[in-house]
Amino acid sequence: MHIANKGVIVTGGASGLGAACVRLLTEAGARTTIIDFNTETGTALANELGEACIFVKTDVTKEEEVQAALQAAHAHSGEINILINCAGIGVAEKILSKRGIHTLASFSKVISVNLIGTFNVIRLASALMAENQPEGEDGERGVIINTASVAAFDGQIGQAAYSASKGGIVGMTLPIARELASLGIRVVTIAPGIFDTPLMAGLPEAARVSLGQQVPFPSRLGRPDEYASLAKHIIENTMLNGETIRLDGAIRMSSH
Ligand SMILES: NC(=O)c1ccc[n+]([C@@H]2O[C@H](COP(=O)([O-])OP(=O)(O)OC[C@H]3O[C@@H](n4cnc5c(N)ncnc54)[C@H](O)[C@@H]3O)[C@@H](O)[C@H]2O)c1
Numbered sequence: 001m002h003i004a005n006k007g008v009i010v011t012g013g014a015s016g017l018g019a020a021c022v023r024l025l026t027e028a029g030a031r032t033t034i035i036d037f038n039t040e041t042g043t044a045l046a047n048e049l050g051e052a053c054i055f056v057k058t059d060v061t062k063e064e065e066v067q068a069a070l071q072a073a074h075a076h077s078g079e080i081n082i083l084i085n086c087a088g089i090g091v092a093e094k095i096l097s098k099r100g101i102h103t104l105a106s107f108s109k110v111i112s113v114n115l116i117g118t119f120n121v122i123r124l125a126s127a128l129m130a131e132n133q134p135e136g137e138d139g140e141r142g143v144i145i146n147t148a149s150v151a152a153f154d155g156q157i158g159q160a161a162y163s164a165s166k167g168g169i170v171g172m173t174l175p176i177a178r179e180l181a182s183l184g185i186r187v188v189t190i191a192p193g194i195f196d197t198p199l200m201a202g203l204p205e206a207a208r209v210s211l212g213q214q215v216p217f218p219s220r221l222g223r224p225d226e227y228a229s230l231a232k233h234i235i236e237n238t239m240l241n242g243e244t245i246r247l248d249g250a251i252r253m254s255s256h
């Protein structure tokens with residue numbers, strides 16, 4: 001799919017990997033909508049990028065808020081052609097530790113935001129994509145990109161909830177791609193390794209350096225623009241569909 005003049009929605013687009021996608025795709029001529037619940041960073045980025053980019057304060061777990069955000073995006077760009085799901089949270093909690101037993105509330109929260117939130121936006125955005133005129137020789141109507149994690153495959157100690165949420169995203173990629181294929185809507189998931197974003201800001205610098213050194217090549221944290229570059233390629237390469245792509249420098253996470 002060509003990007004210029006397309007309607008792009010990026011959840012979690014106010015920070016990190018999502019913000020890099022908003023920047024790259026707005027610069028490529030798309031009309032972008034940032035869906036995020038951080039008003040300060042979302043508004044700042046939209047203002048920086050100008051008229052082609054808007055921000056809508058939205059919690060992806062809330063059906064009504066997502067519906068309203070999609071309507072605003074549709075009004076802004078005329079069509080919804082591309083969705084990138086980056087909204088997500090990370091948690092670290094052991095099943096049994098000195099702090100006690102892993103709470104059900106914290107497990108449910110991670111699943112709610114990362115997995116259910118992703119599904120919520122997919123189901124509502126794909127309904128709008130289905131209304132698009134088919135494009136080009138393939139008759140494409142839309143592209144959906146989700147964000148899992150290598151933790152879906154190499155989950156570490158303390159990541160039961162996080163890995164389950166990301167494994168669920170990986171698991172639903174193919175069935176949704178199969179369902180939407182007849183409409184010309186593709187679904188691809190990116191499983192990032194370790195990327196230098198505010199999500200990692202809570203880690204001490206020594207831990208960040210150590211994590212980067214665990215990456216076989218290049219031995220460093222990934223850059224958000226490298227994630228955005230893959231997302232742009234997925235949009236432009238119609239043969240990519242129904243797959244999860246690891247973007248990780250060949251890291252295989254250790255147990256902890
Ligand atoms: N940074 C990494 O190393 C890494 C690795 C693998 C996967 N990921 C995944 O990539 C995605 C983006 O992570 P990031 O590193 O850019 O983090 P980030 O914290 O910089 O950005 C996440 C954004 O999502 C937003 N968000 C969180 N919950 C939301 C909700 N309920 N509704 C709307 N917005 C919400 C936050 O406000 C934030 O702006 C996440 O799903 C994360 O799990 C990150």
Ligand SMILES: C[C@@H](O)[C@H]1CC[C@H]2[C@@H]3CC[C@H]4CC(=O)CC[C@]4(C)[C@H]3CC[C@]12C
Pocket residue numbers: 090091092149150151162192193194199200202203
């Ligand atoms: C592969 C990625 O999904 C994981 C690699 C690094 C992890 C983060 C490390 C810091 C953690 C801090 C915390 O207590 C909450 C979870 C983390 C943010 C954790 C989330 C998963 C990644 C990004």
